[in-house]
Every structure is written in C-alpha cells, then in structure tokens.
Amino acid sequence: MHHYSHSGLSVVSEIELPEWAAFAAGDRGEPDITIALSDARMPHFPVDGSTMACGDTASFAIEGVGGWQLEAGRRMTLYPSLAADPRELRLFTLGSAWGLLGYQRGLAMWHGSAVERSGRAVLFCGESGEGKSTMAAAAIASGASLVADDLSRVDLGGEGAMIFPSSARIKLWSEAIDRLGWRDRVTERDWMRNDKFHCSVPLHHAGDDALPLAAIVVLATGDALSFEPLTGGEALKAVLAGTIYRPDALEAMGLWGEQGALAARAVAQVPVFRLTQPRDLAALGSAVRLLWDGLSRG
Structure with missing residues (x-):
C-alpha cells in the first residue's frame, strides 16, 4: 500500500502515484480516502467519459483505459482495461476521479x-487555452514559488480562503518552455499532447500546509495589456467560468448549487482581477510586471 497526504486528506492507494511523490x-491509521484496484469485470459505466451518478456513488469510464467508481467521497475503485497504460490510468485517477471525489466531500x-509570493498565493484561472500554466511559470521565473497546476482544493474556513499545494511540477507547451529557457527542466512528455x-x-x-489565497486572477485574451478589479456578480461569473472543473459531472x-455557493463565498473573501493580454509570448514579461504591480496596488 502507498500512503499520501494531499489536499489536507490522508490517502491510502493500492497503486503507486509517482506524480504525488x-x-x-x-x-496514519484510518485514511480519509482509499484508492482500490479491482480485477473484477468493470460494471456498466458510460465509456465516453460522461459521469453516471446515483445517490452518493458516481462512476465513469474511458474506453481502452478503464473505469472509476467513487463512493461517498471516501473510496475510489479502479477497473483498469487489460491494455491500459499505467500513466494514462493515473492521468484520470488524479484528474477527473480525484476532482469528483472532492465534490462528493463538499470541497471546492x-x-x-x-503561485506563492511573500507567503500568499495567487490563483490563475480562465477558460481553456488562456495560459494558466504559462502565466504561473512566468511568475515563478520572476521569483514566485509553485503552489498548484491544474486542480486544487480551496478551503473557505474561519481563517479565510486557503489553497492546498497540489503539484511539484508544471505542464507547459514547447513554445513557452523555449521562451522561458526551461528546456533543461523538462522531465517527460505529456501523455495526451505531443508538444506539451x-x-x-x-x-x-x-x-506544505495550505496557504492564504490572496487573489484570484482571471486570464483573458485581448489586443492590449490590462489589469482590472472585478466585483459582485461580474466577479462571481468570471470565477465560476474560470475555475469549475468538469461542469458536466x-x-x-x-452539485452545481453547492459549488456555486462555495465560489460565492470565495469571491466575498478574496479580491478578483482580470488580466488581459495578447496571445503573444513576447508580452509575457510585461504581463507579469503588470500583475505584480497591480496586486501591490490592489
């Protein structure tokens, strides 16, 4: 068995998760979550990636990879296909399955x-293709530290909004790697995309422990650089559109209502900004300078 502490939860897994090394x-005794591996025939899950839910159980499958059954936010059972590549199996285990298990637990x-700077975290969100990882990498190049890449738990307890570190590496497109001069940091090619x-x-x-979430920055594409605060309904709409993971699930x-309420609480506690930038990596340095300047003033 393999033991992990991730997102404030203790996890026991029958499969090793190198991404969580x-x-x-x-x-630590009784775990919060158990990840089990089954050699039984996979039940009749949808094989197109869509989610089937019944009571406190949710399930989905990816053709040629396997199926996942998630029970009450406490147990994840994997049904791997015979020809499944272990990397692809882990991709969906730590992505869709982990996210849905968190939803079952009522977590954001x-x-x-x-990234973190001066002890406080900044979350970059936005629609697919807006460059969340690229902006995080550019912020790291300017002196920040990585907190998360892709999927994270945000906690909205009495101490204010907190974000749990979730990654020790970051996924970047080849063009961004060359722009940052990070070719020597490449560890492996992404399983799903040849140029990432x-x-x-x-x-x-x-x-590390959870960090205070100091700002939410929604990324957008435009002709010119700009950094502006968002408030009220506009802020909530932008955060929901930019952060919700697997809305179909x-x-x-x-659980849309529950997650929407969590997002509303976050927006009430954390300043929200929109950073608009051209789709041009040459403007990345200027965008990072505008970001830090805007956050220092905002």
Missing part, C-alpha cells in the same frame, strides 16, 4: 494554476 506520507475543487511537457520546478510548496451529480 512529494506528498508521500507514513501510515478548482481548475487553475497557483512536464517541467520540474525548484521552488514549490508540495507537501457537477450537473450529473446535482
């Missing part, structure tokens, strides 16, 4: 990339 932990599981790579990050918070699980 920095979150390895000792046996947000899609985005985050996993990069190591010397300064990260993997394995939320719909199937009947």
